Amino acid sequence: MMVVQALLAGVFQVVQMALLLLLAPGLTGLVRVIKARLLGRRGPPLVQPYLDLLRLLKKEVVLAENASWLFRTTPYLVFTAIWLAAALVPTFSTALALTATADLIALVALLASARFFLALAGMDVGTSFGGLGSSREMMIATLAEPAMLMVIFSVAILVRTTSLSLIVDFMLSGGVGLRVSLALALISLLMVAIAENGRVPIDNPATHLELTMVHEAMVLEYSGRHLALIEAAGMMKLVLYMALIACIFLPWGIAAPNDGPVELLIGLVTFVLKLVAGAVLLAMFETGIAKMRVFRYGEFLGGALLLSLLGAIFLYVSTGL
Amino acid sequence: MLLLAFAGMARQWLPRAHEVVHGGMAIVCGGAALAVLVRLAMGETGIDTLALPVGLPWLHANLRLDALSAVFLLAVNLAACLAAVFGWSYARHDDEPGRVLPVFPLFIAAMNLVLVADDAFVFLAAWEFMSLTSWLLVLSTHREDETPRAAHVYFVMASFGTACLLLCFGMLAGTTGDYSFAGIRAQPQDVVSASIAALLVLLGAGSKAGLVPLHVWLPLAHPAAPSHVSALMSGVMTKVAIYGLIRVLFDLVGQPLWWWGSILAVIGAVTAVVGVLYALMQDDVKKLLAYSTVENIGVIAIGLGLALVFKASGVPALAALGMTAAMLHVLNHSLFKSILFFTSGAILTATGERKLDRLGGLIHKMPKTALFCLIGSAAISALPPLNGFVAEWMLFQAVLNGPLLEQWELKIGFAVIGALLALSAALAAACFVRFYGIVFLGRPRSPGAEKAREVDPVMLTAIGVPAFLCIVVGVLPTLVIQMIEPVNRLVVGEGLLDAGGHGGWVWLAPASAFGNSYSGLMMFLTIMILTILAVFMIHRYASNRVRRSIAWGCGFTDPAPLGQYSADSFSQPLRRVFAGHLFRTRERVDMPAPGETRPARFTLESRDPAWDWLFTPITRVVGWISERVDALQFLTIRSYLSLMFFALVALLVMVAVSQ
Numbered sequence: 009m010m011v012v013q014a015l016l017a018g019v020f021q022v023v024q025m026a027l028l029l030l031l032a033p034g035l036t037g038l039v040r041v042i043k044a045r046l047l048g049r050r051g052p053p054l055v056q057p058y059l060d061l062l063r064l065l066k067k068e069v070v071l072a073e074n075a076s077w078l079f080r081t082t083p084y085l086v087f088t089a090i091w092l093a094a095a096l097v098p099t100f101s102t103a104l105a106l107t108a109t110a111d112l113i114a115l116v117a118l119l120a121s122a123r124f125f126l127a128l129a130g131m132d133v134g135t136s137f138g139g140l141g142s143s144r145e146m147m148i149a150t151l152a153e154p155a156m157l158m159v160i161f162s163v164a165i166l167v168r169t170t171s172l173s174l175i176v177d178f179m180l181s182g183g184v185g186l187r188v189s190l191a192l193a194l195i196s197l198l199m200v201a202i203a204e205n206g207r208v209p210i211d212n213p214a215t216h217l218e219l220t221m222v223h224e225a226m227v228l229e230y231s232g233r234h235l236a237l238i239e240a241a242g243m244m245k246l247v248l249y250m251a252l253i254a255c256i257f258l259p260w261g262i263a264a265p266n267d268g269p270v271e272l273l274i275g276l277v278t279f280v281l282k283l284v285a286g287a288v289l290l291a292m293f294e295t296g297i298a299k300m301r302v303f304r305y306g307e308f309l310g311g312a313l314l315l316s317l318l319g320a321i322f323l324y325v326s327t328g329l
Numbered sequence: 330m331l332l333l334a335f336a337g338m339a340r341q342w343l344p345r346a347h348e349v350v351h352g353g354m355a356i357v358c359g360g361a362a363l364a365v366l367v368r369l370a371m372g373e374t375g376i377d378t379l380a381l382p383v384g385l386p387w388l389h390a391n392l393r394l395d396a397l398s399a400v401f402l403l404a405v406n407l408a409a410c411l412a413a414v415f416g417w418s419y420a421r422h423d424d425e426p427g428r429v430l431p432v433f434p435l436f437i438a439a440m441n442l443v444l445v446a447d448d449a450f451v452f453l454a455a456w457e458f459m460s461l462t463s464w465l466l467v468l469s470t471h472r473e474d475e476t477p478r479a480a481h482v483y484f485v486m487a488s489f490g491t492a493c494l495l496l497c498f499g500m501l502a503g504t505t506g507d508y509s510f511a512g513i514r515a516q517p518q519d520v521v522s523a524s525i526a527a528l529l530v531l532l533g534a535g536s537k538a539g540l541v542p543l544h545v546w547l548p549l550a551h552p553a554a555p556s557h558v559s560a561l562m563s564g565v566m567t568k569v570a571i572y573g574l575i576r577v578l579f580d581l582v583g584q585p586l587w588w589w590g591s592i593l594a595v596i597g598a599v600t601a602v603v604g605v606l607y608a609l610m611q612d613d614v615k616k617l618l619a620y621s622t623v624e625n626i627g628v629i630a631i632g633l634g635l636a637l638v639f640k641a642s643g644v645p646a647l648a649a650l651g652m653t654a655a656m657l658h659v660l661n662h663s664l665f666k667s668i669l670f671f672t673s674g675a676i677l678t679a680t681g682e683r684k685l686d687r688l689g690g691l692i693h694k695m696p697k698t699a700l701f702c703l704i705g706s707a708a709i710s711a712l713p714p715l716n717g718f719v720a721e722w723m724l725f726q727a728v729l730n731g732p733l734l735e736q737w738e739l740k741i742g743f744a745v746i747g748a749l750l751a752l753s754a755a756l757a758a759a760c761f762v763r764f765y766g767i768v769f770l771g772r773p774r775s776p777g778a779e780k781a782r783e784v785d786p787v788m789l790t791a792i793g794v795p796a797f798l799c800i801v802v803g804v805l806p807t808l809v810i811q812m813i814e815p816v817n818r819l820v821v822g823e824g825l826l827d828a829g830g831h832g833g834w835v836w837l838a839p840a841s842a843f844g845n846s847y848s849g850l851m852m853f854l855t856i857m858i859l860t861i862l863a864v865f866m867i868h869r870y871a872s873n874r875v876r877r878s879i880a881w882g883c884g885f886t887d888p889a890p891l892g893q894y895s896a897d898s899f900s901q902p903l904r905r906v907f908a909g910h911l912f913r914t915r916e917r918v919d920m921p922a923p924g925e926t927r928p929a930r931f932t933l934e935s936r937d938p939a940w941d942w943l944f945t946p947i948t949r950v951v952g953w954i955s956e957r958v959d960a961l962q963f964l965t966i967r968s969y970l971s972l973m974f975f976a977l978v979a980l981l982v983m984v985a986v987s988q
Contacts (some may be wrong), residue, residue: 045787065867068874072881074772076692078703089861092852108836109851114713120758121712127762131894132688133880134771139894142766147902154751157725161747164729170845230881233867240588306906317748324740327732 013103013265021105024093025182027276028251032243033057035283042291057243064236065240072133072229082129089122090241094248098255100275102173103265111159111170116153119204122241130226141226144302148210148222151309152200158316159200162193163256165323172255179259192319194257197311200247201271205242207290209300209310250286251279258282326329350430351417355410358437362406366397369812391509393447396815400656401444401572404663407435408565412546415671416557418784422678428469429555436462436561440569444683449498451574456494459569459920460487460537463562464896466554480627482944485951486536486546492575493533501581513581523582527589530577531596539571539623541600541632542939547623548607553617556674557791559615563622566667568659571629578637579652579820587641587734587841591742594634598746600627606907609760609900610914610935612685614673617764618666621709624753625662628724631750635727636821638739645823647730650839653825654723656813661708661716661802664795671792675784676768679778685896687775688768695782697789699769701796706765708799710758714853715803719837722847723753723853725840756903772890778862792939804849807837848942887888897933912936 037057044051071079080289095114096106110118123145130142164170166187167178203210206223213223221228227238255262261278263271300308380389416433439462442455464487468480476985500522501513518526536543551563578585578593604623611617632655639648667692673683675698692699708715728750731743773779783789802809814824825839839845867873908914912935919930964972 020434032768053383053460065871068872068876070876072879073877074693075877076770077696078699078770080690084860084863085856088856091859092855098561106851106855108838108846109848109855110713111845111847113722114718114847114852114944116709117713117718117721120710121707124707124710124712124758124762128766128770131766132692132770134893135880135882136892136894137881137883139766139771139899142762143894144897144902146762147906150752150755150759150903154748154754157751158744158748161729161744165732170729210825212592229623232874233871236871237863237867302902303905305902311905313752317744321741321744322748324744325737 014105014200017084017103017105017107017265020101020103021095024099024104026100028094028244028247029091029240031280031283032240032247033061033111035247035287036243038284038287039246039291040296042288043295046291046295057127057239061240063234064231064239065233065277067232069232074133075146075229076132077167078232079129079132079229080126082125083120083234083241084210085125087237087241087244089118089125090244090248091149093104093122094244095252096172097248097251098173098176098262099251099279101263101265101272102176103263103269104173111248112164112172112175113157113170113308115172116156116160119245120149120153126226126238129230133229133230137221137225137228140230141222141224144222144305145226148203148305148309151306151313152203155196155313156200156204156308158313158320159197162189162226162316162323165320165327176255176259176262177264179256180262180264189319189322190257191314194253196312196316196319197253198255199308199315201253202293203305203309203312205246205249209297210305212299248282250283254279254282289291347420347430348417349418350434351413354434354437355413355417358406358413358451361441362403362410365403365406369396369399369403369815372811372815373959381959388844390451391511392445392451393510394445396819397575398444400816401568401659402811403508404568404660405437405444405486406441408561408663408667409440411667411671411791411795412557412561415560415674415788416555418787418791419555419557419674419678429466429558432462432465433558434468436466436558440566441589443569444572446509449502450508451515452510453491453495453498456573457491457564462719463550463554463558463566465967466558466562467550468772469558470553473553475549476553478480479485479546479553482552482948486543487947489947490543493529497526497529497533497577500529501577509945510576518583518695520586524586524589526582527578527585528592529587530574530985531593534573534577535596535630536566537628538574538630539570539600539604540596540626540945541603541623544600544604544623545937545939545944548611548616550618551622552613552843556615556670556677557618559673560667560670563619563670564663567622567626570661571626571655571659574630575820578633579640585637585641587638587736587739590634590637590639590641591739592634593637594631594746595742597627597632597634598749598753600624600630602627602749602756603911604754605756605760606903606911607937609756609763609903610908610912612896614676614683614685614688614764614768615670617685617760618669618673620662621669621757621760622666624757625658625666625709627753628721628750629658629662631746632658632720632724635724635743635746638734639727639730640821642734644730644733645821646825647727647733648838649817649819649825650723650730650821651727652817652821653810653813654720654727656816657716657723657802657806657809658720661720661799664798664802665705665709665717667795668701668799669709670790671704671788672702674790675792676781678788679781679784680775680883682775682777685764685767688773688778689771689890689893690769690773690778691781692769694778695769698792699793701789701827702769703765704796706798707762707802710761711754712758713803714797714849714856717803718807718808719803719847719849724750726845728976756907759903763896767896767899771893774890774893774895775966788831804853806849810811810837831848846930908935911938913938954987 037054041051043052056202096115126143128144130138165183167175206213211222230238261275263275365436376395379392383390437456439459443459446452446455464483467483470476502508505516538549549560597803601624604620604627608620611620632651636648636651677683708717711717711721728743728747731740817824836846836848904914914935917932921927921929
């Protein structure tokens with residue numbers, strides 16, 4: 009029985025990783041389509057991101073003359089780190105083989121690793137754009153990462169674990185009612201997700217005007233397969249955050265470890281539905297708001313940090329273990 | 330070691346003195362480290378004591394080796410061995426290596442002696458000897474402009490620290506006059522004197538460790554010494570101070586009070602954030618690393634503070650979690666700080682530059698150093714699957730257990746400490762992206778960086794070994810944690826894995842860690858497999874062609890490398906967000922009017938508030954007292970005799986009154 013369970017967990021893990029890889033460009037495409045419709049444009053077809061990635065993968069890489077080995081390895085490391093981080097978030101089932109390897113804290117640290125290497129790669133060629141992007145990205149991260157950890161603290165104290173699968177199981181069991189702390193944590197996590205994915209109002213994923221770019225400036229020198237990997241990693245990160253928010257705050261539909269095929273199917277369908285809903289909300293939010301000045305980021309993310317800290321403090325004081 | 334010190338003194342007559350000294354030290358310390366490692370790995374938990382018939386007549390020099398000393402001995406001697414190997418080669422590029430030679434072995438011997446001391450006299454004598462020898466090492470570069478001031482500041486702070494420790498042991502020994510540690514342990518402490526002793530040791534050992542606001546001397550003194558000595562002072566001497574803190578707070582005073590731990594943890598959290606913010610503002614490689622030491626000491630202090638709080642609250646299993654995190658970070662930090670300081674030494678030999686803004690592009694000229702330094706930078710930024718992350722993971726797990734405590738101050742405090750810890754970790758990553766990006770990446774910013782060469786294999790070995798160890802400890806952390814277990818049982822009464830939970834070599838899942846597990850090995854393997862898979866698939870089925878071209882510069886590529894992002898420009902957003910008020914930074918831009926030909930200027934000022942509020946008053950008081958006392962040197966014989974007479978009378982009166 010144990011062996012069967014372990015095998016199933018392994019299979020689910022592989023299925024989940026493949027699923028994320030397949031769905032990620034679709035989600036980005038969907039957000040773009042909805043945004044275009046909201047603005048009254050026809051917009052690109054839904055499959056455009058897939059086509060873009062395939063086109064980039066087939067092209068040759070143009071490297072700057074003084075690009076080092078670090079520049080060439082970074083896309084692979086970034087892609088792997090984010091893929092692995094995404095693989096840890098339960099999407100359709102909580103029986104995942106990698107659950108015990110890393111918990112939520114490790115997931116945050118994996119994202120931090122990806123950012124660390126990407127920021128270094130931005131500085132590798134020695135142009136001003138790269139440095140500018142890296143510097144701003146790290147500034148955003150210094151506030152977003154603690155805010156995210158504080159959100160994790162709130163959740164972890166409520167359910168007494170930082171393991172994602174156990175959190176989902178606990179949330180599904182209905183042991184947690186409506187809580188002020190969870191509401192604060194949700195708002196904070198949404199703000200962090202917007203900042204970390206480079207969405208409006210922090211960064212504009214569609215811009216190519218140098219002075220307003222953060223993420224795009226950092227990866228300006230990348231081309232061909234390297235760019236494809238970084239773009240794919242960015243798309244995967246969007247799925248990751250949506251799946252994370254969904255699995256903590258809207259865990260309904262996710263199959264438990266011993267569930268049969270019907271529940272698994274329900275899990276898959278609800279996951280896709282949650283992503284679609286997320287895409288609609290994100291597109292509506294982005295259309296309705298303008299981008300911020302760079303030096304207002306501190307206030308936005310500082311607000312996120314304080315909200316999440318407040319939520320955590322409420323829980324620390326109110327919970328005796 | 331004494332012999333080697335004499336060899337150093339006899340350098341005029343010994344033709345290859347520096348090789349003898351450094352080689353000898355490498356062998357001695359390597360042997361000592363290996364012996365301790367074997368002892369720890371065998372699970373030897375016994376306590377060996379030794380009383381040498383030297384010292385004061387009624388108190389022999391007592392020495393003792395227990396698990397706590399052993400772990401610190403391992404950290405000290407491992408780092409010392411590496412430093413000696415590095416110094417062996419580094420000294421050849423130094424103008425006057427001779428200045429360091431006699432003191433280097435004595436410094437290491439003194440640190441070892443502090444760790445095995447078992448009475449207050451040996452402890453303090455060794456402590457003071459360690460301070461003095463390290464002070465001499467700082468002075469070895471006395472020709473440089475900043476060194477005399479650094480040495481002066483260091484001297485003042487070191488004597489202040491020793492004075493606090495002296496009073497601390499006085500409080501602990503009380504009226505019995507038994508200054509052996511066994512005697513201190515045996516007698517019950519009353520709350521007031523134990524609390525005063527705890528605060529005094531916080532001041533005394535804290536100033537040596539560099540806890541804010543007593544850190545002002547550290548970033549001046551550590552960078553002034555030659556690089557391998559800086560590595561020792563930063564990576565190891567601060568740990569000896571941490572050892573003093575643990576020995577007194579967890580061992581000698583008996584049962585602790587919860588508010589000592591909360592003070593320590595709060596100071597630690599402030600230290601961590603302030604330290605890393607300073608590090609972000611620095612433009613000198615070694616100063617940046619010294620401030621990063623301040624940050625890491627803060628992280629260790631958080632762990633110790635949490636352990637103390639949990640111990641006082643009667644939950645030893647959780648205290649073990651904090652303690653293990655702190656001890657693991659002690660070992661980790663001595664590893665990655667060795668890598669980073671050795672790297673700074675290697676850069677100094679290769680380029681002759683220490684300023685961040687005069688380096689750049691070294692990844693092409695010094696590829697191996699660059700790789701090792703990348704591992705060190707990633708490890709100190711607490712990235713998985715390296716060693717820094719494991720300690721941080723355990724610290725977060727300890728913080729998460731905060732709601733278990735009774736006092737609501739502690740509950741709120743724990744949440745805030747958790748937030749500050751997370752903030753310092755994120756800032757550390759930004760700091761080391763800046764450090765690595767400016768030094769190793771980009772284009773060379775000076776002729777020295779342009780002409781750099783890879784350093785010799787000996788130096789590379791000294792940098793590479795700790796880099797390798799960083800990976801090993803990160804991937805298989807339980808091997809080291811098993812060695813720390815006896816320390817936990819000794820100082821908090823219970824081991825981390827005693828209450829169940831996994832302690833095998835794959836999984837790290839202590840029962841106290843909130844029902845969680847982490848596996849560095851699994852993570853490392855998964856990352857490797859996925860990366861290889863991605864590389865293979867893409868190169869096989871997509872494209873593997875590469876073309877070199879000039880970088881994209883918006884139509885105009887600036888040929889001057891100074892147009893790159895500089896260290897100050899990198900930290901500008903962070904400065905705006907965090908440091909404006911804290912360091913009173915002032916940016917002035919002097920922009921010439923159109924048509925004027927003078928260059929535009931940008932000046933940046935920042936001040937450390939601890940200087941103005943704390944250090945300047947202390948120096949003023951010390952200076953005032955020493956001027957007054959100075960007058961005593963020039964009295965007549967008559968006045969001296971009368972002074973002695975009155976002193977004698979006063980003492981006799983005191984004895985008469987107290988009887």
